[in-house]
Amino acid sequence: MCKQDSLIPQIGVITKVKTETPDVKTFSITDIEGKKAFDHKSGQCAMISVPGVGEAMFSITSAPTNTKLMEFSIKSCGVLTSYLHTLGDESQVTIRGPYGNAFPLEEFKNKDLLFIAGGIGLAPVRSVINFVLDKREDYGKVDILYGARSYDDLVFKEEISQKWPDEYKTQVHLTIDSPQEGWSGNVGFVPAYLRELNVKNDKMVIVCGPPIMIKFVLEELRNLGFEKEQVYTTLELRMKCGIGKCGRCNIGSKYVCKDGPVFRCDELDSMPGEY
Amino acid sequence: MYKMNMQDMPEMLTHMAELMDVYVPVRRGGLVNFEPFSQGVEVDLGTLKTVKSPKDFFLPQVEHLFSAQSQGSKLSVKPQDLPSSPFAIFGIRSCDSRGLEILDSVYLSEPVDKFYEARREKGIIMSLACLDPTATCFCTAFEIDPAEPKADVAMWEVVGQLYAQAQSAKGESLIIELSKFFQKADIGDIAQEQGAIREKASELPWGKLPLQELKSDRLLELFDAPQWEELHKTCLACGICTYLCPTCQCYDVQDHGTGAEILRYRCWDSCMYSDFTMMAHGNIRNSQKERFRQRFMHKLVYHPENNGGEISCVGCGRCVSKCPASLNIIKVINSLVVKADV
Secondary structure (H helix, E strand, O other), X not given: OOOOOOOOOEEEEEEEEEEEEOOEEEEEEEEOOOOOOOOOOOOOEXXXXXXXXXXXXXXXXXXXXXXXXXXXXXXXXXXXXXXXXXXXXXXXXXXXXXXXXOOOOOOOOOOXXXXXXXXXXXXXXXXXXXXXXXXXXXXXXXXXXXXXXXXXXXXXXXXXXXXXHHXXXXXXXXXXXXXXXXXXXXXXXXXXXXXXXXXXXOOEEEEEOOXXXXXXXXXXXXXXXXXXXXXXXXXXXXXXXXXXXXXXXEEOOEEHHHHOOEEEHHHHOOOOOOO | OEEEXXXXXXXXXXXXXXXXXXXXXXXXXXXXXXXEOOOOOOOOOOOOOOOOOHHHHOOOOEEEEEEEEEEOOEEEEEEOOOOOOOEEEEEEOHHHHHHHHHHHHHHOOOOOOHHHHHHHHHEEEEEEOOOOOOOOOOHHHHOOOOOOOOOOEEEEEEOOEEEEEEOOHHHHHHXXXXXXXXXXXXXXXXXXXXXXXXXXXXXXXXXXXXXXXXXXXXXXXXXXXXXXXXXXHHOOOOOHHHHHOOOOOOEEEEEEEOOOOEXXXXXXXXXXXXXXXXXXXXXXXXXXXXXXXXXXXXXXXXXXXXXXXXXXXXXXXXXXXHOOOOOOHHHXXXXXXXXXXX
């Protein structure tokens, strides 16, 4: 590949497409030789494009410990994402990256971790969860609180219902917004379930989901006695370059593509609330 | 310091144009802009500023990044070659050459923009002192000296003579290439002219602005200032300020299908436009107030915070003279600072 400029992508090959929910699919992507296109850290993103259709930033949902390929869980909601949903195995796209900072996994070492996600917001969080579970002895207890509108909208069903609950000192708490036949788990919004679970405030917290969920989760965390310095989240804005120059994802003096997407919650307080 | 007769300038430019592409200010249809020089082209050094800033020589309004081709299920990408032809821009003003340094802060910081970098390396800036700064000029507010342009070659026009001084290695080699046109001169020859320029500049009505009040520790206070509510009201969201501004840097990336291939290009964009931040799930800046605020907060507070206090304005006055709604950065600064202090 000609590494002429950060704006020039390489070819990515879709090696597997998995349907997660009616509007979310997970794409496995390698480079043209079948290898991982580039190394990444949990929280980082990549620009995926179909020339002639568009290009957009997506979080890398696989963990850095997966050295064979990268996975992207993509919800069909716009021009590019709905086109991507029509693609099958062996389809080619362009890919460039990695972009952005990462979750501070070194800092999380030996600490108990609480992951909170809503809907497709589990995609960036899954990268951290699988990294932590692959290096299980380095981290404390793991709690995963995950909710979606309905059972059908829960992503990564195999991991959330079988793989993760079987891991050492790992608990998964699932919830859906309203009752559904055959669902025996919790019913209710994520912030309400968080209050009910009454988790101890000695953990590091990683939150990702719709802005409204994040807002109420942060409120509940405050009520539970968590400090902002314990809580990390990711922001999502429109991006074009990925390297802090095109100006689109600029909020205050930060560029979400370069200085984010991961922010500690006290950092957000010093930024205008344009997210 | 060297000098030459102004009468010999066309011949010198003709010689230069054999070595590289040369762009000079040319009047066309009543508007002065930089155009390629060739023999016979009339150079307009009398007009103070070109309508457009010279930023598009380094950050072109439209620039191809790569082409993509599909053959069956196979996709290939061919990067655009980096620009490699040497060129010179003759007759830039102090404010505009400072504007390029501000663009450098963005495009030459890591990760470096290779396309911009290649053009900066290939381009020679020949900047001309401003004999007659005008009422819309306020470069002095940013400590820019219109009597001492910063460039590869600084130039002064004094009573029928063009004085030139190399300020970089690139400038020195050019002067050597052009030595047959120049003769040695004394730096004292331009002292009187410089003094006259500085005196005029000291009387510019907006030459002093209360910029020290725009500290980044007041970022949220300035962001939430009630003045934005009034300030933005006449903004038409036309984006002319962004396009003419020598330091506005934002761009869009788009695809263009030619039938045979897809060309990916970038082009100037404006944070004043509603779709700048539009995403599938909504927009973070829904009102013109928010978009207007973004442009000025970026220039006056955000960019300085990231770049050692450097304000992203050079006082060229293009927004002052061209905004159809008479809005401009001076109104914003005065309104924010004066009212915030009451």
